[in-house]
Amino acid sequence: MAGNVSTPGATVTSRVLALIGAFDEQHRSLSLSELAERAELPLPTAHRLVGELVQWGALSRRPSGEYVVGRRLWDVGLLAPVQTGLRQLASPYLHDLYGATLATVHLAVRDGAEVLYLDRLAGNASVPVVSAIGSRLPMHATGVGKVLLAHAPAEVQTVVLSDLRRITPYTITQPGTLRRQLGRVRREGYATTVEEMSLGACSVAVPVRVDEAVVAALGIVVPSLRNDRPRHVAALQVAAQGIGRALAASRAD
Amino acid sequence: MAGNVSTPGATVTSRVLALIGAFDEQHRSLSLSELAERAELPLPTAHRLVGELVQWGALSRRPSGEYVVGRRLWDVGLLAPVQTGLRQLASPYLHDLYGATLATVHLAVRDGAEVLYLDRLAGNASVPVVSAIGSRLPMHATGVGKVLLAHAPAEVQTVVLSDLRRITPYTITQPGTLRRQLGRVRREGYATTVEEMSLGACSVAVPVRVDEAVVAALGIVVPSLRNDRPRHVAALQVAAQGIGRALAASRAD
DNA sequence: CGTCTCCCTTCCACTGAGTGGAAGCGACGT
DNA sequence: ACGTCGCTTCCACTCAGTGGAAGGGAGACG
Incomplete structure (x- = not known):
């Protein structure tokens, strides 16, 4: 749990969540490389996962190329x-x-x-x-x-x-x-x-x-x-x- | 992408998202089997993935055993x-x-x-x-x-x-x-x-x-x-x- | 009290999905 | 023209994910 995300024992799920968790109050929009760094994932891996997240609507991509939290996560969050x-x-x-x-x-x-x-x-x-x-x-x-x-x-x-x-x-x-x-x-x-x-x-x-x-x-x-x-x-x-x-x-x- | 989640071509990511997406206005709290059914995943798979989601805080488990959207997803959703x-x-x-x-x-x-x-x-x-x-x-x-x-x-x-x-x-x-x-x-x-x-x-x-x-x-x-x-x-x-x-x-x- | 049912949890052998180094691309700067 | 930087694509290796099957355990029923 406390451990690193990219080192052994890391599941795909934890990587996906690490990406989602990379966003916070101070980081509402992140470039791909920032995301990869904050989630401690190699760039190609981040790239692929982020692609899937965007497709689903969990993240969305701004015209500028930066990623932000998507509307669908907002929807789901409101159900908490x-x-x-x-x-x-x-x-x-x-x-x-x-x-x-x-x-x-x-x-x-x-x-x-x-x-x-x-x-x-x-x-x-x-x-x-x-x-x-x-x-x-x-x-x-x-x-x-x-x-x-x-x-x-x-x-x-x-x-x-x-x-x-x-x-x-x-x-x-x-x-x-x-x-x-x-x-x-x-x-x-x-x-x-x-x-x-x-x-x-x-x-x-x-x-x-x-x-x-x-x-x-x-x-x-x-x-x-x-x-x-x-x-x-x-x-x-x-x-x-x-x-x-x-x-x-x-x-x- | 429009396709089924459990059939070939399904990525772990899509399964995780299917679980998260299983919640909606009418289904704010779901049992494990309901979750598995709504996400179209076999029960053991759902069980494991849900466990990881709970650990991270994306979902949380009620005393009753039912799952609800967790506070951490709420946090993230607010960043949208x-x-x-x-x-x-x-x-x-x-x-x-x-x-x-x-x-x-x-x-x-x-x-x-x-x-x-x-x-x-x-x-x-x-x-x-x-x-x-x-x-x-x-x-x-x-x-x-x-x-x-x-x-x-x-x-x-x-x-x-x-x-x-x-x-x-x-x-x-x-x-x-x-x-x-x-x-x-x-x-x-x-x-x-x-x-x-x-x-x-x-x-x-x-x-x-x-x-x-x-x-x-x-x-x-x-x-x-x-x-x-x-x-x-x-x-x-x-x-x-x-x-x-x-x-x-x-x-x- | 035994047994049935329903739902959750754990196990584990098989395999194909995920990985990430490496190489390619394109935009910008000098 | 060449270097740099950030993003994207490729692909062979392998280890993480899978899910059928079996094992609890709580509650209902006879």
Whole structure:
């Protein structure tokens, strides 16, 4: 699994997947040789496999000759259960929340020791943020992250607290400080961040609960927490409750 | 390539892709034997390949034993340019449009002789509709479909007009009638439908243009066209122009 | 409790699909 | 005209992939 793709033990399947996996946030389009290099495959092999992938629609070739992820993979990706349940159900509430706050809205779940962003609505006038749908960010520096961490199993908290990387000058890197904040999050029902992830961006986030269990987090990003905090928290909680109820109802399947 | 997957000439790659392609809207979760059958592969072969796919994260296995599309494919799918360009750019305008109309908002492109829905915002109070992100619908019975058809190449129009399936009692099935409507769409700059796709749902749609070329369509679904039509068309056109300008600007890459 | 059925998993001998070094091509630069 | 670089094609060798057959194991039925 951890091993090389081109050396013995490599199956055709693993080579195909290595090619698909060669694409990421920073590499949305790759030339044949880049692909071969990133997948650690000899060029002729990459060439043939990529040809098959293109024919099927998993990749597609730009006029420029570069390859990009194809529409068919996009189709299939949308069938993943990540989006099916939570995301689709939550969608209307996110829009309402956006309408009420006009701030960037995030829906996220915990993925191991990181936050996985499931959805994001950003308005034209919103604060620029680093998150993107499908991206992962550290838990200790985001609003949704703190919410999810506060309700995560103890062992996850331990892992995260033991590695608080500094991202901005305001990032919390003291385990004690963060641990105290997590307690407050549990008590008060919402988390905040102040420029801990990116300068000029503050956030407020609340948990989404189904029968007490925290299944996701809902957050907004605003330029400042000064005003409106109660209004924002209220709007978030209304939306979170709506999503929670919708989720619980849908479990009648 | 059109040929069978298990018969001679089939490559490992094509088998792997057949497995991935076995999932669709109606089949989001499949047992091993269903997978094998749908991919037309012998069971042991399917078993082995699926094992590799699961290990990589392209598929994942539910506690129930059924397989679903994995998170990693979701990740990769999101990198497809479908969403990167148009969808991301359009997102803020869609939200504004939703705020202005409180109706279900659709962003769609033409994919062959069908409409492919790229994005959809649905409020809580919105009319229920069949579309879903990533789904395809016929062009002759939807607002965005008519817009895209009106600006499609003649050969596409011919194909579509030759097969006007009835969906509701109000679906237009007369080629002549539809052809006349398409002319009006081009002249007036917007299309409408009245319960042609689903009862109780009407729609208004406009083209998104970049330098005169129609690259997408933007539509809303409402319970009735009686009132507000001019206001809706205006709101749609404002949003479509915004998206068009944003797209044109982004072509400075 | 035995037995039938259905679905999943493992085994392994045969073989043809996959491999990748090498050579060919075409575009661009000097 | 010649060198370089990235893509494409070729093809003989061989090892990865194949899938029939047999081995679990969970649940239904008599």
